[in-house]
Amino acid sequence: MSSRGSRRWAACGRGALVAVCALAAVFNDVALQGRQIAAVMATALVCAATLLVPRLRWPAAPVVVTVATAWWGTLLLPMLAVVLYDLAVNRKARIAVGCAVAALGANLLGYRPTSLWTGQSYASTLLLPVLAVLVGLWLGSRRRLLLALAADVEHLGVEAQLREDAARVAERSRIAAEMHDVLAHRLSLIALHTGVLATKGDTLPAPVAERLALLRTTSVEALTDLRDVLGVLRDPEATPSGDALTPMIREVGELADEARAAGQHVQLITDGLPERAPTTHRLAVYRIVQEALTNARKHADGAPVTVRVDYRPPATLVEVTNPPGTPRTDTVGSGYGLVGLRERVTALGGHLNSGPAGGGAWRLAARIPHPADSEQNGTRT
Structure with a gap:
């Protein structure tokens, strides 16, 4: 009611x-x-x-x-x-x-x-007013307690929603920053190669030399614009580290090797070549596996982890499963890692599922469809 x-x-x-x-x-x-x-x-x-x-x-x-x-x-x-x-x-x-x-x-x-x-009304004369005051005090305290509890529940709900929204915004900013790194790297290569070719303009036809100069100028301007637009998403107080660029130059295999070196039992099964998937998909796969391995160490310490990645069109597939293990008490997480991953996968047109897989096991899986041109040109192997 x-x-x-x-x-x-x-x-x-x-x-x-x-x-x-x-x-x-x-x-x-x-x-x-x-x-x-x-x-x-x-x-x-x-x-x-x-x-x-x-x-x-x-x-x-x-x-x-x-x-x-x-x-x-x-x-x-x-x-x-x-x-x-x-x-x-x-x-x-x-x-x-x-x-x-x-x-x-x-x-x-x-x-x-x-x-x-x-003589007949002494009892009711004293009892009825006393009962009215006592019942009123009790019901008033109960009503105020219920209102306070309802306000606390509403406050906690609003706080949880704000934290979830903040996690989504942070993940979007992280995606934009990573794409800034990826595009900056590629535009820098384009500018570098066109600059080298432009130095040999005397051996090339004049129209080709002009197009190379235009291409080099355009790539440099695009790189500058990209840094101006997306660079503001970075934390001005943060210092650059190698981990921020790891998704560009490292693959899931190296992440699994690091986990094994730390004592975690990881089985990696990969189908297809990473190069066949878009860079955004490779970044998402890296983050998903990274988050899944971290959660496995926290909540199922010592349990083996199975990682399956399929880069082949028409969709990039990733699945991480682990049986139950011993939860660790020396780590505290924010609880919003999966929220950020879901936001990342949804932004790429895919979907992410997480939850029990039977027998106490845990499963984290995502499917990210390839762009239309990749689906037309790609074939299953």
Whole structure:
């Protein structure tokens, strides 16, 4: 049930309770004369109005009901209990106690036939107000606790969503930075080779020499523009390291060799040549395998890891599986590595799956389709 529906049911229940209290005051079996019945009815209606109209619940309702109870005694004691309950729920216990003391004390001078201090009504006179205050305090504390817990849950949900969004943004920035490195490397090669050919322009036809000079100038300008646009994604305080460029010059095989040297049991099965896959796919495969090996060391220490990579068209496939092992307690991760990988694979038009593979094993797999031209020219071997 929604919060609006809960509030509606609470309002209906409150209205029914106040109506019952008013009817009980009017149709009480105490012997009253005609004018007294009319006065009790008018007083009950005024008290009910102050209890039901939200704007009159404070401070009109406590004052009106306390004064009415002080005169009419037992006839309006249930309404006084409702007022005391409201005050206790809203953390006004001292005011509730003051209203109860004022009503009970002043009733000594009130209408005698309905006095609260007759021998038969001592117990209800004291018990009902005390119960109203105690129940109001308990329910008010419970309500505030539930609201605080709901706010904490909402805060945690928003925080988790912000962290996930930050992980996606960081992964996109990382992809852009890596592509900057890849394209800068290739454009630098183009500029280098065209520069070497341009030095031999006297041995080449004039149109060819002009095209080479234009190609070299264009490649240098493209390299400059690329660095201006994508270079801002790098952390200005970070120092360049070899690990930042490893996906360009290293393959999954070297990553597996490093894991074996560190004591991890890794079986690598590769189909096809890495050169047949786009560079972006090779970068993604490297990151996927790197993350999977890291997670295996954290959560299944000592368990063998099987890595299968297929670079052949029409899609680059990667699958990493490992049986259950001993979790390590000396490492703490961010928990957003898979979020970044999924963002990377999705940006390339693929999809990534991770989860149990049966028998307690864990599986991380991705499929990244090749571009249309690669699918047309590539064949399965």
